[in-house]
Amino acid sequence: MIKVFGLFEKYLLEKLPQITFVSLTVVFFINAFYNIALLTDGTFNFANILIDLFWDENRFFATFIVNLPMILAIKLGCTDFNLFIIMQGFWFFFVTLICLFITYINIPKKHRNMFQFVLLSYLISMNFVGTFFSSKSFLCAGLYWIIAVVLIFENFNTISYKKLFLLLICSIFMIKNYEWSAVFALLFIIYYIFKIKNINTYISLYKKTLIYIIFFIFFLPILSFIFTWVTETEFLIYISKNPIQEMLVDSQLPQALIVIVFIIMILFLSLKKNKSKITDSVLFLCFCCLLFIFINYNFLYSISSYRLFNFFLPLTFSLLIFLIYNKKIFVKFKIIKLLNFILLGLFIFNISVIAQKWNKSLNNIYYVLTTNKGILKAEDYPLSLQEGFQLHMWLSIILQKERGVSNIDSIFISFSTLKPSSNSVLKTINNFLSFPNLKKYGITYSDELLKKIEENSKLVSKINKKELII
Numbered sequence: 001m002i003k004v005f006g007l008f009e010k011y012l013l014e015k016l017p018q019i020t021f022v023s024l025t026v027v028f029f030i031n032a033f034y035n036i037a038l039l040t041d042g043t044f045n046f047a048n049i050l051i052d053l054f055w056d057e058n059r060f061f062a063t064f065i066v067n068l069p070m071i072l073a074i075k076l077g078c079t080d081f082n083l084f085i086i087m088q089g090f091w092f093f094f095v096t097l098i099c100l101f102i103t104y105i106n107i108p109k110k111h112r113n114m115f116q117f118v119l120l121s122y123l124i125s126m127n128f129v130g131t132f133f134s135s136k137s138f139l140c141a142g143l144y145w146i147i148a149v150v151l152i153f154e155n156f157n158t159i160s161y162k163k164l165f166l167l168l169i170c171s172i173f174m175i176k177n178y179e180w181s182a183v184f185a186l187l188f189i190i191y192y193i194f195k196i197k198n199i200n201t202y203i204s205l206y207k208k209t210l211i212y213i214i215f216f217i218f219f220l221p222i223l224s225f226i227f228t229w230v231t232e233t234e235f236l237i238y239i240s241k242n243p244i245q246e247m248l249v250d251s252q253l254p255q256a257l258i259v260i261v262f263i264i265m266i267l268f269l270s271l272k273k274n275k276s277k278i279t280d281s282v283l284f285l286c287f288c289c290l291l292f293i294f295i296n297y298n299f300l301y302s303i304s305s306y307r308l309f310n311f312f313l314p315l316t317f318s319l320l321i322f323l324i325y326n327k328k329i330f331v332k333f334k335i336i337k338l339l340n341f342i343l344l345g346l347f348i349f350n351i352s353v354i355a356q357k358w359n360k361s362l363n364n365i366y367y368v369l370t371t372n373k374g375i376l377k378a379e380d381y382p383l384s385l386q387e388g389f390q391l392h393m394w395l396s397i398i399l400q401k402e403r404g405v406s407n408i409d410s411i412f413i414s415f416s417t418l419k420p421s422s423n424s425v426l427k428t429i430n431n432f433l434s435f436p437n438l439k440k441y442g443i444t445y446s447d448e449l450l451k452k453i454e455e456n457s458k459l460v461s462k463i464n465k466k467e468l469i470i
Contacts, residue, residue, distance in 0.1 A: 013337040017104055017115060020344055024097055027348050032089030034355035035362050035402075038395060046088060047394035049074070051436050058228060060176040062136035066095055079441050081402045096122075099142025106149050106163065114321050116336040118145055121317040123343035124263065127294070127350065128256065128306035137310045140178035143170045147184075148318045151191045152325060156211055157200050164210050171217045175224060180311045182225035185218045187315065192218065255297045256306065262290045263339070270335040283335065287342070294346050366399055369410045375452050378414040394436060401443055409446035411453075 012019065037046060045067060048055040053071050054064070064071065069087040078084070100122055104115050125138070147170050150163050171188075174181045192215045199208065269283050324331060368381055376396075396411040435445055435453070 009334065009337075013334065013341060016337050016340060016344075017112075017119070020119065020340075021097065021101060023344070023348060025094065027351060028093040028097070029090055031093070031351060031355040032086045034359040035085055035089065035399075036355050036358065037085050037088030037092055038362070038398065039358050042088065042092065043395040043398065046070075046084070046398060047436055050438055050441065058176070059136050059178055061173045062139050062177040065173065066092060066136060066139055068095075081398065081441065085398075085402060096138050096142055099139070099146060102166075103142075103145045103149050106146065106153075106166070108153050111153060111325065113331075113333045114149075114325065116333055116340055117317045117321050117324075118149070119340050120336060120343070121145075121313040123340055123347060125306070125309040125313055126347050127343055128309055136178045137180065137307055140174065140181050140184070141310045141314045143174050143177065144181075144184040144314050145318070146170050147174075147188060148191075148314070149321075151188065151195065152318070152322050156195050156198065157203060161207070161210075164207065164214070167214050168210065168217070171214055175217070175220045177221070179225055179228065181221040183311060183315070185221040187318075188218045189215070252297055255293055259290060259293055262286045262293075266290075266335060266339055270332045271329065272332075273330050287338070291342065362399060365395070365412065366403060369396055369400060369412070370405070373410045374449065376410060376412050378412045381412070397436070397438070397443060401438075401441070406442050407444050407446055409449050411449065 036042070045063070049067050049070055053074060054060070067088070069091045070084050073084065073087060100118070103118050104112075107115050107118075121141075125141070129138075147167055150159075150167055154163060174185060196211065196215065199211070266283065266286050269279055269286070272279060323329060365381075368376065393411050393413050397408055400408055400410075435450075
């Protein structure tokens with residue numbers, strides 16, 4: 001048994017980073033063929049890019065990065081919907097993996113084991129948020145990790161221009177990325193204050209200037225956050241309430257908290273120098289309980305309830321790396337690697353299941369669309385993984401075009417989303433009851449469908465205005 005575990009450690013645990021990059025690349029590529037790009041925010045991003053390549057002003061750089069292949073394909077004149085969906089499905093995930101790889105290669109070889117904490121941060125988030133880890137918030141976390149490891153391990157007196165330019169590029173991408181980048185930027189400023197104090201006078205003026213430019217760029221995400229807060233009245237409510245509310249209303253919150261407790265216990269035991277039978281027994285029990293909970297409760301189907309992990313976990317684990325590195329704290333990395341190996345296996349299994357389940361759901365949606373005409377109420381067709389944008393009207397259009405239907409005469413509309421609680425009635429109606437102009441992609445709409453949409457638009461407008469007056 002000891003010999004088997006020795007081989008397992010040598011050929012799997014020690015090669016875990018390489019196994020992670022290769023296995024996830026393969027899994028993401030395969031899942032791209034299961035229309036995974038259309039899940040959660042995917043439909044909304046996909047449709048908006050078709051209309052306007054640079055549609056999102058609030059998260060401009062994040063939008064550009066996570067949709068880069070599709071943007072380039074459109075600029076080159078491509079109109080193939082099937083290719084767009086595959087490209088989106090692969091890149092949405094793969095861009096996160098690229099950030100992880102850049103983080104890995106920027107950790108000094110003698111401290112490469114520290115990468116296990118970065119990987120653990122990713123894998124916990126990936127298992128909890130499911131396919132939502134492909135969102136802009138996770139890209140923001142990926143950029144954070146690239147910058148963080150450079151700041152932790154590098155000395156500004158000896159840092160290379162290559163790494164300085166990497167910091168420059170990543171810091172620029174965080175300016176208009178995701179709102180919470182302001183929190184990351186604030187931490188970077190604190191890091192920099194201590195780093196700049198130790199700069200020697202013999203450093204070239206060019207390098208010193210570049211260091212100070214990067215330092216001041218970190219103020220821009222904070223200013224962008226403040227500007228958005230002042231100019232958009234509902235912004236602060238969304239940032240402070242929505243993600244937390246999602247987490248609290250999730251039915252699996254107790255199980256999620258138990259998992260976090262077990263992970264904390266495993267991390268604590270990995271920091272203990274002295275080996276004992278009691279410690280080993282508790283550790284074994286923690287791993288068994290962790291596996292049982294993941295098998296018994298599939299967290300992946302909550303989709304997006306734990307997006308805050310994309311911010312709290314990088315902050316927590318980067319602080320842990322900083323303390324371990326500077327205080328030279330003892331760590332049993334074998335335990336962390338085993339935890340990562342288990343979480344990696346669980347994620348690969350779950351993401352594969354959800355991709356197939358989502359594709360089956362899309363097949364059901366397409367069947368309903370092709371056997372009915374006109375406006376279909378989404379609430380009358382409870383489908384697996386139904387959530388928010390998944391049954392956005394535009395999904396009906398995209399799905400039919402992908403499967404060869406160019407003249408659209410049936411769509412899904414989720415009427416529960418057409419009851420705004422503020423004065424943005426007309427904006428809400430226009431978002432859900434207006435067709436994107438996609439003629440250049442060969443998409444047209446039947447006269448009968450256009451007439452019904454116009455009738456419903458007027459009806460919903462009257463209803464909502466009456467509700468607001470009351």
